[in-house]
Amino acid sequence: MIIFGAKPKYKTISSGEFFCPSCQKTRRYERKGGKNYFSLYFIPVFPMGDLDEFIECQTCGRSYHPDVLKQKLSKPAPDVARLLNMVRTRLENGYPVEYMVRDLTDDGLDRDIALNVVEMAIGSERKICPKCDLTYASSILACADCDQTLRVK
Ligand SMILES: [Zn+2]
Numbered sequence: 001m002i003i004f005g006a007k008p009k010y011k012t013i014s015s016g017e018f019f020c021p022s023c024q025k026t027r028r029y030e031r032k033g034g035k036n037y038f039s040l041y042f043i044p045v046f047p048m049g050d051l052d053e054f055i056e057c058q059t060c061g062r063s064y065h066p067d068v069l070k071q072k073l074s075k076p077a078p079d080v081a082r083l084l085n086m087v088r089t090r091l092e093n094g095y096p097v098e099y100m101v102r103d104l105t106d107d108g109l110d111r112d113i114a115l116n117v118v119e120m121a122i123g124s125e126r127k128i129c130p131k132c133d134l135t136y137a138s139s140i141l142a143c144a145d146c147d148q149t150l151r152v153k
């Protein structure tokens with residue numbers, strides 16, 4: 001019996017670093033391309049057609065359309081859970097909301113997103129300092145800046 005069929009053969013065309021959507025980190029990739037080979041007894045004999053190129057993450061092994069390389073290499077998506085935790089901890093320890101928002105925008109977040117993050121962390125209730133107008137999480141009693149007793153906003 002003669003066994004024949006098509007057998008894909010891939011080779012690495014290039015490699016480099018990319019932002020892997022699965023790892024959520026910058027990883028090494030290999031760009032693979034290949035041809036389908038006509039095979040006889042499982043041995044590739046001659047090429048029959050090109051296979052689509054793809055990008056393979058060298059860490060998780062997932063493959064992607066080559067367009068994945070167009071994504072920006074730089075900033076990985078922020079770890080939202082960790083960010084929220086940090087923001088909540090600081091605000092519940094008496095850090096003024098305005099300072100927190102400023103820190104977050106200094107870190108490159110849009111102001112709207114920073115305000116959202118704060119609201120996700122501590123809700124929308126605020127206390128306000130009658131003297132300096134800084135606002136705080138609702139559990140805070142006194143202003144960190146001037147020691148005034150806060151009132152509910
Ligand atoms: Zn990966």
Ligand SMILES: [Zn+2]
Pocket residue numbers: 129130131132133134143144145146147148
């Ligand atoms: Zn104050």
